[in-house]
Amino acid sequence: MIQAPYYPIVYLRGYAMTSGEVEETVSTPYMGFNRGSTRVRQLYSGEVQPHVFESPLIRLMKDHGYLDAYRDGQLRPEGPIDSRSVWIFRYYDVADDDLGDGKRKEIEFHARKLREFLLHVRNAVLEEGEDPEHFRVYLVAHSMGGLICRCYLQNPDIPDLSGNRPVRSGWRSKGVDKLFTYGTPHGGINFRRGLGWVEGVRDFLDPNNAGNFGPRRMREFLHLGQGRDLNSLDGWFPEERVFCLVGTDARDYPAAKGLSRRAVGPLSDGLVQIKNASVANAARAFVHRSHSGPYGLVNSESGYQNLRRFLFGDWRVLVEMTEVDVTLPPRVSRAAGKGVDVCASYYIDAVFSVRGVPVQLSRRTYRERSAVRRTNRDLHRPIKLLTAFVMDSGRVNRRRRSLGFALRIGVRVPEYEGDDSFRADHYEGGVLFADKVNLEVTRNTDGRGSVLHYGWDRRTPNRTARALSLRESPEEDSQIGEIPFGSGRNVRPGIEGELRFTVSAWNR
Numbered sequence: 001m002i003q004a005p006y007y008p009i010v011y012l013r014g015y016a017m018t019s020g021e022v023e024e025t026v027s028t029p030y031m032g033f034n035r036g037s038t039r040v041r042q043l044y045s046g047e048v049q050p051h052v053f054e055s056p057l058i059r060l061m062k063d064h065g066y067l068d069a070y071r072d073g074q075l076r077p078e079g080p081i082d083s084r085s086v087w088i089f090r091y092y093d094v095a096d097d098d099l100g101d102g103k104r105k106e107i108e109f110h111a112r113k114l115r116e117f118l119l120h121v122r123n124a125v126l127e128e129g130e131d132p133e134h135f136r137v138y139l140v141a142h143s144m145g146g147l148i149c150r151c152y153l154q155n156p157d158i159p160d161l162s163g164n165r166p167v168r169s170g171w172r173s174k175g176v177d178k179l180f181t182y183g184t185p186h187g188g189i190n191f192r193r194g195l196g197w198v199e200g201v202r203d204f205l206d207p208n209n210a211g212n213f214g215p216r217r218m219r220e221f222l223h224l225g226q227g228r229d230l231n232s233l234d235g236w237f238p239e240e241r242v243f244c245l246v247g248t249d250a251r252d253y254p255a256a257k258g259l260s261r262r263a264v265g266p267l268s269d270g271l272v273q274i275k276n277a278s279v280a281n282a283a284r285a286f287v288h289r290s291h292s293g294p295y296g297l298v299n300s301e302s303g304y305q306n307l308r309r310f311l312f313g314d315w316r317v318l319v320e321m322t323e324v325d326v327t328l329p330p331r332v333s334r335a336a337g338k339g340v341d342v343c344a345s346y347y348i349d350a351v352f353s354v355r356g357v358p359v360q361l362s363r364r365t366y367r368e369r370s371a372v373r374r375t376n377r378d379l380h381r382p383i384k385l386l387t388a389f390v391m392d393s394g395r396v397n398r399r400r401r402s403l404g405f406a407l408r409i410g411v412r413v414p415e416y417e418g419d420d421s422f423r424a425d426h427y428e429g430g431v432l433f434a435d436k437v438n439l440e441v442t443r444n445t446d447g448r449g450s451v452l453h454y455g456w457d458r459r460t461p462n463r464t465a466r467a468l469s470l471r472e473s474p475e476e477d478s479q480i481g482e483i484p485f486g487s488g489r490n491v492r493p494g495i496e497g498e499l500r501f502t503v504s505a506w507n508r
Contacts, residue, residue: 008087013142037294111155136176143182144212180311183291230276247297250267270290319386388405401442453466485497
């Protein structure tokens with residue numbers, strides 16, 4: 001019987017460039033979802049620390065009681081099968097010489113086959129007499145697999161599970177409850193300045209369907225007209241039910257694909273640029289992992305911890321920086337008072353950790369070229385730092401009802417522009433603020449709402465000494481509150497502002 005939130009999980013792997021990669025892909029039953037890792041890179045030193053991550057598949061089995069869907073060598077057995085099951089959508093089988101016709105198919109073809117596959121899953125997991133309308137599934141996809149999912153969800157030419165032409169308000173008829181993507185090029189794959197001609201050749205010649213990552217083809221299979229953002233779901237699926245894991249480690253992308261890594265540049269996971277790796281208004285986390293390989297996104301503890309919390313978590317926590325006010329160095333301030341047009345870029349580090357988890361769930365830092373960047377002209381707008389999901393079952397200390405997590409914040413301004421005389425008072429990479437706020441969220445005993453406690457490390461190391469007053473948010477079943485931060489109003493240069501936390505019930 002289908003029972004929320006433990007719906008079936010369907011995994012889609014990413015793009016296979018060569019015929020050899022296609023053969024390697026179809027020769028394995030789980031197409032990479034069973035691939036783990038044995039090490040993580042130590043970010044402060046570049047050294048490697050041993051750490052065994054068994055794979056997303058095995059961890060879902062251990063932590064949440066999932067089973068794979070294979071029975072007697074077949075992926076689509078007769079039901080009923082427990083809804084806590086993992087299914088592999090083997091869309092590359094058709095491109096293999098032995099299992100298919102050896103010809104690559106367009107994304108629209110795979111999206112239609114995905115619909116057929118979900119019907120198979122539905123028939124296998126539903127018990128006799130159970131309403132098919134209750135069927136829900138999670139789509140978990142790497143790279144191009146996420147574009148196939150989007151084509152299925154937002155292309156009105158692909159019927160829903162009832163065989164009807166879909167409508168924007170009827171997304172549940174597609175049977176999909178949530179979508180999680182690892183390194184999917186939602187905004188396409190772009191190359192560094194000066195290499196635009198490479199994109200043109202790719203999109204024109206379309207070698208091995210590589211044109212799927214260019215704007216012309218993406219607008220076709222995503223049914224997006226000119227002027228629409230490529231990373232928009234265009235109202236066909238709720239973007240708040242999408243989570244995008246974004247990689248920031250370009251250097252560890254496998255050497256065999258070094259040409260792509262050099263062409264795409266450092267602000268990427270080695271293949272997909274950071275700016276292109278997420279849906280417009282989706283939740284997202286940034287982790288220092290590469291697109292694939294030994295340090296890849298899918299085979300990472302940080303990726304799995306984000307996945308399980310997004311699928312099964314109890315609380316959604318949106319963290320934003322608001323009411324930001326900066327003070328300029330004395331010489332810069334005097335120049336601005338005399339009419340000099342001052343411009344500065346501010347880089348915001350945001351590192352999110354959960355108590356008891358051995359990795360950081362999200363990491364954006366200036367050093368790794370993944371920090372949030374704002375100029376002094378757009379600091380007045382709220383700055384979204386991250387959306388995190390926390391789960392009651394993830395508590396380390398069972399005697400405590402609270403869920404603990406921490407957020408390390410850093411703000412720096414590398415340089416002020418507008419007058420060469422500024423340099424006389426400037427130090428490269430000046431840090432305006434750096435501290436860690438520790439937080440604990442506790443659900444009220446009546447099950448309605450929550451209480452949040454916090455404490456800054458500089459004053460109360462690793463403790464939450466103060467209660468944050470939460471008020472009702474305009475969003476349903478949500479509460480909101482602000483924590484002030486800053487370097488002091490008399491500090492020049494300095495920064496003052498608030499961290500806004502919006503805590504919402506999830507999976508309820």
